[in-house]
Amino acid sequence: xxxxxxxxxxxxxxxxxxxxxxxxxxxxxxxxxxxxxxxxxxxxxxxxxxxxxxxxxxxxxxxxxxxxxxxxxxxxxxxxxxxxxxxxxxxxxxxxxxxxxxxxxxxxxxxxxxxxxxxxxxxxxxxxxxxxxxxxxxxxxxxxxxxxxxxxxxxxxxxxxxxxxxxxxxxxxxxxxxxxxxxxxxxxxxxxxxxxxxxxxxxxxxxxxxxxxxxxxxxxxxxxxxxxxxxxxxxxxxxxxxxxxxxxxxxxxxxxxxxxxxxxxxxxxxxxxxxxxxxxxxxxxxxxxxxxxxxxxxxxxxxxxxxxxxxxxxxxxxxxxxxxxxxxxxxxxxxxxxxxxxxxxxxxxxxxxxxxxxxxxxxxxxxxxxxxxxxxxxxxxxxxxxxxxxxxxxxxxxxxxxxxxxxxxxxxxxxxxxxxxxxxxxxxxxxxxxxxxxxxxxxxxxxxxxxxxxxxxxxxxxxxxxxxxxxxxxxxxxxxxxxxxxxxxxxxxxxxxxxxxxxxxxxxxxxxxxxxxxxxxxxxxxxxxxxxxxxxxxxxxxxxxxxxxxxxxxxxxxxxxxxxxxxxxxxxxxxxxxxxxxxxxxxxxxxxxxxxxxxxxxxxxxxxxxxxxxxxxxxxxxxxxxxxxxxxxxxxxxxxxxxxxxxxxxxxxxxxxxxxxxxxxxxxxxxxxxxxxxxxxxxxxxxxxxxxxxxxxxxxxxxxxxxxxxxxxxxxxxxxxxxxxxxxxxxxxxxxxxxxxxxxxxxxxxxxxxxxxxxxxxxxxxxxxxxxxxxxxxxxxxxxxxxxxxxxxxxxxxxxxxxxxxxxxxxxxxxxxxxxxxxxxxxxxxxxxxxxxxxxxxxxxxxxxxxxxxxxxxxxxxxxxxxxxxxxxxxxxxxxxxxxxxxxxxxxxxxxxxxxxxxxxx
RNA sequence: GGGCGCAUAGCUCAGCGGGAGAGCGCUCGCUUCACACGCGAGAGGUCCCUGGUUCGAUCCCAGGUGCGCCCACCA
Numbered sequence: 001x002x003x004x005x006x007x008x009x010x011x012x013x014x015x016x017x018x019x020x021x022x023x024x025x026x027x028x029x030x031x032x033x034x035x036x037x038x039x040x041x042x043x044x045x046x047x048x049x050x051x052x053x054x055x056x057x058x059x060x061x062x063x064x065x066x067x068x069x070x071x072x073x074x075x076x077x078x079x080x081x082x083x084x085x086x087x088x089x090x091x092x093x094x095x096x097x098x099x100x101x102x103x104x105x106x107x108x109x110x111x112x113x114x115x116x117x118x119x120x121x122x123x124x125x126x127x128x129x130x131x132x133x134x135x136x137x138x139x140x141x142x143x144x145x146x147x148x149x150x151x152x153x154x155x156x157x158x159x160x161x162x163x164x165x166x167x168x169x170x171x172x173x174x175x176x177x178x179x180x181x182x183x184x185x186x187x188x189x190x191x192x193x194x195x196x197x198x199x200x201x202x203x204x205x206x207x208x209x210x211x212x213x214x215x216x217x218x219x220x221x222x223x224x225x226x227x228x229x230x231x232x233x234x235x236x237x238x239x240x241x242x243x244x245x246x247x248x249x250x251x252x253x254x255x256x257x258x259x260x261x262x263x264x265x266x267x268x269x270x271x272x273x274x275x276x277x278x279x280x281x282x283x284x285x286x287x288x289x290x291x292x293x294x295x296x297x298x299x300x301x302x303x304x305x306x307x308x309x310x311x312x313x314x315x316x317x318x319x320x321x322x323x324x325x326x327x328x329x330x331x332x333x334x335x336x337x338x339x340x341x342x343x344x345x346x347x348x349x350x351x352x353x354x355x356x357x358x359x360x361x362x363x364x365x366x367x368x369x370x371x372x373x374x375x376x377x378x379x380x381x382x383x384x385x386x387x388x389x390x391x392x393x394x395x396x397x398x399x400x401x402x403x404x405x406x407x408x409x410x411x412x413x414x415x416x417x418x419x420x421x422x423x424x425x426x427x428x429x430x431x432x433x434x435x436x437x438x439x440x441x442x443x444x445x446x447x448x449x450x451x452x453x454x455x456x457x458x459x460x461x462x463x464x465x466x467x468x469x470x471x472x473x474x475x476x477x478x479x480x481x482x483x484x485x486x487x488x489x490x491x492x493x494x495x496x497x498x499x500x501x502x503x504x505x506x507x508x509x510x511x512x513x514x515x516x517x518x519x520x521x522x523x524x525x526x527x528x529x530x531x532x533x534x535x536x537x538x539x540x541x542x543x544x545x546x547x548x549x550x551x552x553x554x555x556x557x558x559x560x561x562x563x564x565x566x567x568x569x570x571x572x573x574x575x576x577x578x579x580x581x582x583x584x585x586x587x588x589x590x591x592x593x594x595x596x597x598x599x600x601x602x603x604x605x606x607x608x609x610x611x612x613x614x615x616x617x618x619x620x621x622x623x624x625x626x627x628x629x630x631x632x633x634x635x636x637x638x639x640x641x642x643x644x645x646x647x648x649x650x651x652x653x654x655x656x657x658x659x660x661x662x663x664x665x666x667x668x669x670x671x672x673x674x675x676x677x678x679x680x681x682x683x684x685x686x687x688x689x690x691x692x693x694x695x696x697x698x699x700x701x702x703x704x705x706x707x708x709x710x711x712x713x714x715x716x717x718x719x720x721x722x723x724x725x726x727x728x729x730x731x732x733x734x735x736x737x738x739x740x741x742x743x744x745x746x747x748x749x750x751x752x753x754x755x756x757x758x759x760x761x762x763x764x765x766x767x768x769x770x771x772x773x774x775x776x777x778x779x780x781x782x783x784x785x786x787x788x789x790x791x792x793x794x795x796x797x798x799x800x801x802x803x804x805x806x807x808x809x810x811x812x813x814x815x816x817x818x819x820x821x822x823x824x825x826x827x828x829x830x831x832x833x834x835x836x837x838x839x840x841x842x843x844x845x846x847x848x849x850x851x852x853x854x855x856x857x858x859x860x861x862x863x864x865x866x867x868x869x870x871x872x873x874x875x876x877x878x879x880x881x882x883x884x885x886x887x888x889x890x891x892x893x894x895x896x897x898x899x900x901x902x903x904x905x906x
Numbered sequence: 907g908g909g910c911g912c913a914u915a916g917c918u919c920a921g922c923g924g925g926a927g928a929g930c931g932c933u934c935g936c937u938u939c940a941c942a943c944g945c946g947a948g949a950g951g952u953c954c955c956u957g958g959u960u961c962g963a964u965c966c967c968a969g970g971u972g973c974g975c976c977c978a979c980c981a
Contacts, residue, residue: 035941222978229981246981293980301981310979370981384979416910420976423909427977514976549918551974571943582929583919587911588975592918594930597943601929604943612940667920667928682940691939774947781947787936812938867925874924879961888924888962895925 023625023738028618031738037607039572039600043730047162050733055747057171058105060503068099069107069504071488071537072168073512073520074176076115077150078122081160083546083554083591084513086564087584089166090577091543091662092511096167097726098657101750107504108167109491111174112154116440116480117211117377123149123439139438146439160565165573165729167746174491176483177441184490185483186444186458188531193456197393198433200454204305204312205432207385209330210378213436214389216479217429218519220382222371229368230353231298233361234258234284237274242267242286243363245297247370248307249356250348252277253336254325255284257303259314262288264299278361279352280337282323289314306386326383328436345383390434390443390476397526398428404525404535411539413660414586417514424518433479440477447472485523488536495531505532509539517542541660544584549591562591574728575600581662581727582670602670603731606724609678610717610735616689617710622703630715630739632757633708637802638684640762642716645676647753650723654750657726666727677720680770684806685709714739719751769803772835776811779833782856783848790814791848794829797838807840816843834905857906864903871896 023031050056058067070092075085092108100106123146124134134142161168175181192198205214227247235241242258258275260267267286275284284303291314292301305315306324315322325336332340332348339355340348356362373382402425404410405418412418434443446455450469455461464471488507492500506528512521521540528536547553548560555561567576578599583592618625634640649672656665688709718739725732725745736745785791793813795804808815829841831853842848871892874880881889 036943037941244981248981291980296980304981308979308981310981313979368981371978420910424977518977545975547974585919587919590918592929594918598929601941601943605941608941608944610940615940663920671928678940679945683945686940777946778948781935784935787938787946871925874962877961880924881961883961884924892924 023614023618023740027738028615031611032615035608035611037572037604037731037734039574039603039730040569042734043165043573044163046730046733047165049744050167050746051162051170053744053747054171055100055744056108056167057169058107058503060107060499061105062499062502064503064505066104067107067503068096068104069109069507070096070509070511071109071491071507072111073510073516074111074113074174074484074487075157076118077112077154077157077175078115078119079112079157081157081164081564083562083564083580085157085161086164086576087546087580088511088513088543089161089164090580091541091584091660093164093166093577093729094581094657094662094665094726095509095511097729097746098654098750100167100746101722101725101748103749105503106167107169109174109488109504109507110158110161110168110170110172111176111487111491112157113480113484114150114175114177114440116435116437116477117213117215118480119146119150120437120439121211121377134438142438163565163568163573165577167729176480176487180493181483181486181490182441183458184486184495185441185478187495188486188527189444189478189482190456190458191531192392197396198390199393200388200390202386202388203391203432204309204384204386205389206373206375207328207383207387208375208378208380209328209383210375210380211437212328214387214432214434215375215377215382216432216481219376220373221376223374224369225372226367226369227372228365229297230356230362231364232278232302232356233363234275234278234302236270236286237276237283242270242275242300243298244300244302246302247368248349249352250332250336250340250345251304251307251325252302252352253280253332253340253348254304254306254323255282255302256305256315256321256323257318258284258286259289259292259301259303260286260299261292261294262290264292264294266299270300278359279339279355285318285320287314287318287320289317307384309384312384312386322386324386326385328385328387330380330383345381389432390445392431392433392482394428394431394526397530398425400529401425401522401525401535404529410525410535410537413539413541417517417540417542420514421517421522425522431479433482434476435479436475437477440480441483442477443474445474447474481519481523484520485527486531488524489528489532505536506534507537509541510537511541511543513545514542515545544586545588546580546583547588547590549593551590554591567596571596571600572603572730574603574730578602578666578670578728582666584663598670599666599728602673603728605678606673606721606728607731607735609673609682610721610738612682613713613717614738616691617713619691620689620703620706620710623707623710625740628707628711628714630718631711632715633711635705635708635712636685636688637762637765638681638806639709639712640757640759641766642676642681643712643757644759644763645672646716646719647755647757649676650719650751650753653723669724669727673720673724677716680766681716683810684766685713687809721745722748722751765799765803768799768836769807772797772800772840773807773810775835776807776813776833776840779853779856780812783831783850783853785812785848788812789847792816792827792843794841794843795838796832796841797835799837813840832905834902838901839905861903861906864899864906868896868899868903871899 072092096106096108127134137145158173189198206217206220208215229245229247230249231243231245232249233241233243244258246252255277260270270286271288273286275286277284291310292299303314303320304311305320306322307326323335325333326345327333330345332343334341340351343351375382402422405412405421412421444456444458446461448464448467448469449472451464451467453464453466455465461471463469489505492498492505494501510521524536528534552558552560564576575596579596582595582598583589617623632643634643652668653665656668689706718741721732721735721739722745733745741748791813794816800807804815827843829843830845831842831850832839833842875892875896
């Protein structure tokens with residue numbers, strides 16, 4: 001990073017004057033009246049300001065250096081925002097906003113996916129509700145209807161992304177079915193075809209009767225099911241029989257062989273003989289094949305090349321006939337015989353079993369649990385069928401994509417996904433890329449109706465180049481993932497050499513859930529390298545999957561889904577973003593409504609902290625908001641303390657964002673705002689801006705002091721708000737305006753840590769005071785001191801020189817000088833409260849239940865004695881003293897001393 | 907059948923070789939002039955089990971148990 005952002009104009013930094021007058025009296029009145037941040041009222045207005053500003057659209061300058069780019073995983077055009085989108089949107093937006101603030105030309109490529117099967121199914125369903133069937137309409141009309149649907153309902157998700165605050169480049173929205181995109185897809189297809197990577201083949205595929213299309217291996221999910229395993233006797237010609245075992249008796253109608261293992265002693269003499277297929281009477285050769293397991297079933301296997309992927313391979317090895325008895329509609333064909341033709345597969349199964357039973361051929365049956373393939377898309381059972389499809393050879397494309405990840409050109413975070421990727425890629429198989437759908441990129445393949453020749457070309461030929469005959473375009477469309485694989489470069493103008501390409505390719509990071517690591521990410525890497533010569537991104541960040549609060553999958557059908565848009569309406573986009581980031585990790589996580597509420601609380605807290613600062617400063621006599629500089633003017637130890645803590649905060653959150661550690665970034669922000677800024681700094685400085693109720697005009701020095709504190713406060717507030725902006729952009733943008741920052745915070749500079757403001761002494765002093773105050777408050781509570789009671793006390797401890805007054809105020813003590821002669825100062829203490837470095841002596845028992853204090857003291861003594869014994873035991877252990885690092889031993893000695901001091905003080 | 911991951915407070919999760927943490931929930935007390943979507947104080951834990959390594963294990967290693975997820979063509 002480094003010097004890239006240094007040219008940024010300083011005026012946008014958090015230190016600086018009010019450059020306009022944002023806080024008119026009316027604004028201040030409104031601020032005073034609104035004690036809560038109202039996201040629903042504020043956030044939509046801020047979205048509009050961002051959009052109008054043009055900040056989200058970077059002008060391409062043709063130079064990759066100094067740019068930052070993310071391509072959004074394009075959501076389905078018909079989709080609605082779900083939790084995965086919301087989380088990934090939040091993650092990408094944190095990255096994008098952070099880099100934009102660091103002065104980089106930042107582009108977040110936006111667009112939607114035509115999502116072949118999914119969209120076709122949605123529209124088909126909608127049409128069905130009107131009583132219209134896809135086939136009645138015809139292809140052209142149907143595709144027209146899908147476009148209408150898309151123009152009407154599509155892009156809702158883009159609106160939802162805006163509402164989330166995602167700072168995508170909305171001015172250049174892309175669609176994987178745009179004309180340019182389609183042209184690029186065709187060119188890629190042609191190039192791969194010409195290289196011999198794409199080919200057509202009759203092969204057994206995963207046929208999805210639901211979508212009436214082939215689908216890829218990755219779209220198949222296996223489900224455990226218990227079926228019946230039937231043992232069926234086939235007679236042998238010339239006497240004897242074999243018994244095969246199957247869970248799919250209906251496919252026996254398509255058997256073309258019986259196989260045994262060549263090493264199986266039992267059946268050696270069967271090989272070469274002929275079995276008779278029951279019900280059909282077809283002669284089946286008995287063959288020997290290694291695939292057959294000797295220890296499964298009978299060791300005799302029916303071979304059905306047309307309806308089982310393994311049998312298909314066996315068939316290919318032995319040149320067996322392929323008989324298809326199940327059609328693409330999932331029903332039995334005429335090949336199955338009159339008795340069964342037209343039945344569904346399940347009906348046929350019953351009928352075949354009944355027929356076999358009549359012939360006395362069922363030898364046995366037993367329950368059998370196995371995995372059954374189902375279509376991820378339609379939910380229907382996959383029917384393996386032989387079909388003429390287009391395939392893509394993957395080995396050559398995979399090799400460089402493997403190397404890219406193995407050698408670190410593409411870094412996968414978290415690391416464990418790297419191994420999964422490499423393993424999957426190393427055993428990659430051909431990809432079936434054709435789909436028998438209507439909505440999608442049609443294959444750029446033309447068939448001559450006269451001579452049957454096939455022409456593959458990116459632009460439609462007029463007539464057959466071979467014979468001049470009429471051409472007909474291939475009916476099939478491409479798998480959606482074929483076009484999405486080109487997303488990071490086609491969206492930038494590829495194959496043309498555009499300024500966009502030169503400015504933003506390759507992209508910086510791809511953020512996604514792991515479910516599409518193979519379907520999409522791996523294919524993008526392969527295609528990116530093949531067509532642009534470079535991987536399409538330097539890093540892949542794999543984020544959590546958000547599950548329902550009860551640990552089940554979030555899904556509409558289960559009723560476990562939580563709609564992020566509803567959560568945004570209820571709690572605000574800031575809250576949802578914070579919540580999702582805070583709950584995310586490298587694991588899958590359960591949705592935690594509490595984290596969203598925590599985010600909402602943070603936004604409100606920050607709002608009120610700024611509200612306090614501005615209202616209180618505005619009321620100072622002799623101080624005008626308009627003339628203040630938001631610069632650090634430390635006057636006291638707490639000023640130095642907060643400035644020091646702030647520098648550390650800036651350093652930490654930047655590092656966390658850069659290492660994709662979003663939960664710690666979000667929670668660290670919360671801790672800083674609550675645990676340091678609000679609980680302590682504001683409480684410590686409040687009195688310095690006290691309103692003077694006596695009406696006495698302040699002296700000149702006092703005005704100077706108040707002015708200095710005001711400037712420090714403004715500075716701290718502006719920097720905090722800037723720091724929080726990537727995570728909670730809305731409330732921070734709103735407050736930035738109130739704080740007089742120039743322009744929009746979205747376009748402001750990221751606050752850089754100023755090492756000179758780090759102050760270890762101040763941190764130690766205030767840290768000690770905080771500890772003491774907490775102990776004193778605990779003591780007060782234990783003696784039932786009323787909240788308003790001011791207790792006379794004296795500090796008898798080292799190290800409170802500059803914080804004693806603060807301790808008095810925040811612990812509600814009336815502190816007297818330690819050596820005060822006469823008066824209460826000389827009084828005998830009635831109690832001593834141990835604090836770091838000594839005790840605080842309590843000088844009056846009035847209003848205190850000191851018996852309770854005594855009981856408390858006793859349990860405290862016990863605790864201390866226990867701890868002392870433990871540390872002494874450790875130090876008495878020779879092994880510890882000689883083997884442990886000297887520093888650790890020293891720490892234990894110091895601890896012992898401290899504990900003994902505390903015990904004594906009691 | 908392979909692979910990966912997780913078991914810490916009532917819930918959701920951080921932490922990770924030397925004093926068990928957060929948010930929410932719970933209890934008690936607060937109209938303390940930013941915030942009751944708030945403030946202050948508390949209670950609550952054989953850090954899954956069994957071994958091992960170590961001066962020392964919630965943390966490292968091995969095994970076990972339970973729960974997720976991914977990949978896989980045994981009828």
